[in-house]
Amino acid sequence: QLGRFINFREDELKGLQRLVEPRRKVEAHTQLTFEGQGRQDCYVLLEGWAACYKLLPDGKRQIINFSIPGDFLGLRSFLLRTADHSVVTLTQALVSQFEQQRVLETLEDLPRLGAAILWALSREEAIVVQHLVNIGRRTAIEGLAHLLLEIGQRLRVVGLGEDGGYACPLTQEALADAMGLTPIHVNRILRQLRERGLASLTGRRLVIHDLAGLRELADFNIAYLDHDGIKHKPE
Amino acid sequence: QLGRFINFREDELKGLQRLVEPRRKVEAHTQLTFEGQGRQDCYVLLEGWAACYKLLPDGKRQIINFSIPGDFLGLRSFLLRTADHSVVTLTQALVSQFEQQRVLETLEDLPRLGAAILWALSREEAIVVQHLVNIGRRTAIEGLAHLLLEIGQRLRVVGLGEDGGYACPLTQEALADAMGLTPIHVNRILRQLRERGLASLTGRRLVIHDLAGLRELADFNIAYLDHDGIKHKPE
DNA sequence: CGGCAAGTTGAACCGCCTCAATGACGGTGG
């Protein structure tokens, strides 16, 4: 995945591989990291879906973003003293773990790897920023449309999206926690999308009936996801 | 500012200094970067306040975060192909500019500098994530209280905050665009904060009357800002 | 067949928005 940013040299690939510990299979609904924990490792999600979220004292949950295969998990608080969020799997998943200390050591030898991670983090933040706009300044239907389009595009980049839809294990409750809404309202918004002939989410699968219409509604600009790093500008 | 993360060596400081171009004085309400622009430089804000935001087609504005002295401007889209946001100054300001190309070259020689930037970016993202929670899952008064506390704490870290309040040039409109509300509603919420004896924002200055009460209301946990990098864990 | 998680629908309520008007302040020019 990082390879989308720069073309790695041999030694860089080797260094990267040394970092990755054996893969681990994980059940659905398992906590991978907890908010507030001190020592933090970072994962790469190889298969399955996960969500990164924060909890409030009264039990409300805000999902920061959804992770699909190829994404980092916990990259954000990797260098911070305490994790600022929790991560939970949404489906069965396959992950591999990085150790903080070893990554830091490797970074000193392979500076270009650091730049690649910097790029990945920037992209992740661009996604979070879009969610902020979704919640803050878009109506429920616009924001939800945007979210569904974004996920579709990200899936396509890693080869998991087909035209016209994708397998989507997100429950209405998960979507609600991501959008700052109630599951009940998400249900009604999904119905609106269906009745308008734009998209329908039924039985773990999203079908897009009118891509152009959805994009127009959501004001979806692909630029923040489409980049493949600065490969286009070789050093 | 980056020095809060690691203790730099001599050569690293020198390399850092070579990167920084002459300081530039900028008027209030000047655009520093535009969403969608291709070539991007990155700034450090030395004096004054700025805001980073996105615009929607219908003219609505979402402020992503506020920048105070010591913050990077545009760090997030530094490595992305197109800027995902705009930056505008809110007051008169003093900035110095980095050039993308030269930073990338320097990173190869000084890998620890890369780690420090990675840390700064992580911290910035943690702030954005808090805003997401403010807007998504907190009520208007809780979220606003949280935002005001966060700014106060950040100011204190750079030596600009006094106990009991701080100079705050944010208009109610700016606060509204940050919180996903209308200026009118921000006004009413500020009144509530005043009437509850928690804090009052009048004439470019925020006075905090009951810090503990505010923190309780906002569920403010300082951890996401308090860290000073991994200095505590020398390599 | 029983049980649980997720989805669906209705009715009443409230937080925040919209539209509209007024007030307070600092700057500018006559």
Added chain:
DNA sequence: CCACCGTCATTGAGGCGGTTCAACTTGCCG
């Protein structure tokens, strides 16, 4: 020195989007 102006703050009345509470359905799995 005052009249004028633009920007920001303040307040009211009415409406909409989204919530809350509650009930019922559907689908899956043992």
